[in-house]
Amino acid sequence: MNDGKQIFDTVIIGSGPAGLTAAIYNVRANLKTLVISGNTPGGQLTVTTTVDNWPGFPNGTGGIKLMMDMQQQVRNLGVEIQNDNVLKIINNQNPSTPNNNQETIINFQIELSSGKILTTKAIIVATGAGAKWLGLPKEKELIGRGISGCATCDGMFFRDKVVAVIGGGNVACEDADFLAKVCKKVYLIHRRDELRATPIEAKRILENSKIEKVWDGVVEEIVGEEKLEAVKIRNVKTGENKTLPIDGLFVAIGRIPATDFLKELVEIKENGYVVVGKNNEYPSMSSVPGIFAAGDCMDEVYRQAIVAAGSGAKAALDAERWLNNLK
Ligand SMILES: Cc1cc2nc3c(=O)[nH]c(=O)nc-3n(C[C@H](O)[C@H](O)[C@H](O)COP(=O)(O)OP(=O)(O)OC[C@H]3O[C@@H](n4cnc5c(N)ncnc54)[C@H](O)[C@@H]3O)c2cc1C
Incomplete structure (x- = not known):
């Protein structure tokens, strides 16, 4: 036709x-x-x-x-x-x-x-x-209510708050670096125990004491109803689980x-x-x-x-x- x-x-x-x-x-x-x-x-x-x-x-x-x-x-x-x-x-x-x-x-x-x-x-x-998302329950519902795929865009809404970035490449590192300038604390959650980012980018993150690295970590659950409250993380090596209370989650996995x-x-x-x-x-x-x-x-x-x-x-x-x- x-x-x-x-x-x-x-x-x-x-x-x-x-x-x-x-x-x-x-x-x-x-x-x-x-x-x-x-x-x-x-x-x-x-x-x-x-x-x-x-x-x-x-x-x-x-x-x-x-x-x-x-x-x-x-x-x-x-x-x-x-x-x-x-x-x-x-x-x-x-x-x-x-x-x-x-x-x-x-x-x-x-x-x-x-x-x-x-x-x-x-x-x-x-x-x-x-954004490549995690595909977890509640993720879609909480985009714009704590979950974001763009730190440059949404980072300022988390001034003096606690946030986490997921990923280990350049984008995740740039996001963590940017967020560390405005947020109270930044977790960088990565499924491996070393970053995939370029050496300069990785060094900047490794030396930044405001960014706590959560190595070998995989987010398994998103917690929160009206807004994001926490994520549950499993350590892929030890199997240990922990809950991280956070205000913002930036997904930077591609x-x-x-x-x-x-x-x-x-x-x-x-x-x-x-x-x-x-x-x-x-x-x-x-x-x-x-x-x-x-x-x-x-x-x-x-x-x-x-x-x-x-x-x-x-x-x-x-x-x-x-x-x-x-x-
Ligand atoms: C949560 C979030 C917050 C953001 N905040 C900001 C911000 O504050 N400031 C900022 O500058 N940027 C922000 N960004 C980034 C910004 O939205 C993008 O850079 C911008 O929208 C890209 O524009 P675009 O026109 O290239 O693509 P998009 O905005 O992605 O539009 C793509 C269009 O293509 C259409 N499309 C896709 N496939 C097909 C198909 N097969 N047939 C027909 N149509 C199709 C879609 O329906 C859509 O209309 C944000 C992004 C996100 C996800």
């Missing part, structure tokens, strides 16, 4: 800060633009309470409100946001493009979970990345970019991030001409809303230029 036989200039996959910013730029450039929202309209910020580091709000703003306003802004500019999921992209591009006949160029077809098929000249993938559906088509790193930046003319382009990527699905370093929004703007500008050069 073709969705009304329309051909879009850009279809943006994802409705977080990256996708919605891309939509604002593309529609204002007069491109026929569509956003596919995915299962989380508004993206990751909709699972947090307050966002303190989005410029323009002297007292911070609610994550849900920020993203609902952003979606409304996109709709007001005339872009439809379809509640659907992308299952697959089919690349029907003529290998000889660009050519002089705009009508024959293109085309990607996008299969949606509703069964619809969209046709578009360019695609911006802005599908984000989720991120999973939502890029599975792209694997057959574009170059993806081993850890799931989309590879961009190989084409100097279009820095946000993926390995496939016409497919661009923005936000957390291509950024394993910054993982911040403002950075995602900025990269959404860049991808939209790149896509616009690429489309213009096809003519």
Whole structure:
């Protein structure tokens, strides 16, 4: 089924800060633009309470409100946001493009979970990345009520409180280091007895007396109803169990970019991030001409809303230029 036989200039996959910013730029450039929202309209910020580091709000703003306003802004500019999921992209591009006949160029077809098929000249993938969670009971319910996947984002809410970080890699160490500056005490819970982080990062953590290392520890239970109260930890070597009363738990055991559906088509790193930046003319382009990527699905370093929004703007500008050069 073709969705009304329309051909879009850009279809943006994802409705977080990256996708919605891309939509604002593309529609204002007069491109026929569509956003596919995915299962989380508004993206990751909709699972947090307050966002303190989005410029323009002297007292911070609610994550849900920020993203609902952003979606409304996109709709007001005339872009439809379809509640659907992308299952697959089919690349029907003529290998000889660009050519002089705009009508024959293109085309990607996008299969949606509703069964619809969209046709578009360019695609911006802005599908984000989720925290890898522990998968324990109560974990999901307590995200935003003591449990977080982002120390830079939520650390300030735990000023002078006791928190724990789970993980042993660079991200966990950076999180512990950051939290030690604002919190009363930080536990670093790691399932092994040495860190996987780079030596410099690990040294900083090992020498920080405010960070108590819980070696060989696995969190087996989350305690708390309305908010997080404690975690139960088992020592994998001795079998000993203990309960750690904490106010905050930061899960830093990795991120999973939502890029599975792209694997057959574009170059993806081993850890799931989309590879961009190989084409100097279009820095946000993926390995496939016409497919661009923005936000957390291509950024394993910054993982911040403002950075995602900025990269959404860049991808939209790149896509616009690429489309213009096809003519
Ligand atoms: C709890 C929490 C608190 C945070 N707090 C802050 C903060 O205070 N400040 C800050 O700067 N950052 C914060 N972050 C990080 C910030 O949310 C992310 O960096 C940002 O949302 C990334 O934006 P994005 O648009 O790349 O992806 P996301 O926001 O993850 O959006 C991805 C979008 O893609 C869609 N999608 C995924 N797969 C598909 C598919 N197959 N088809 C269609 N759509 C799909 C999803 O439904 C979603 O709409 C926080 C993150 C979390 C988890």
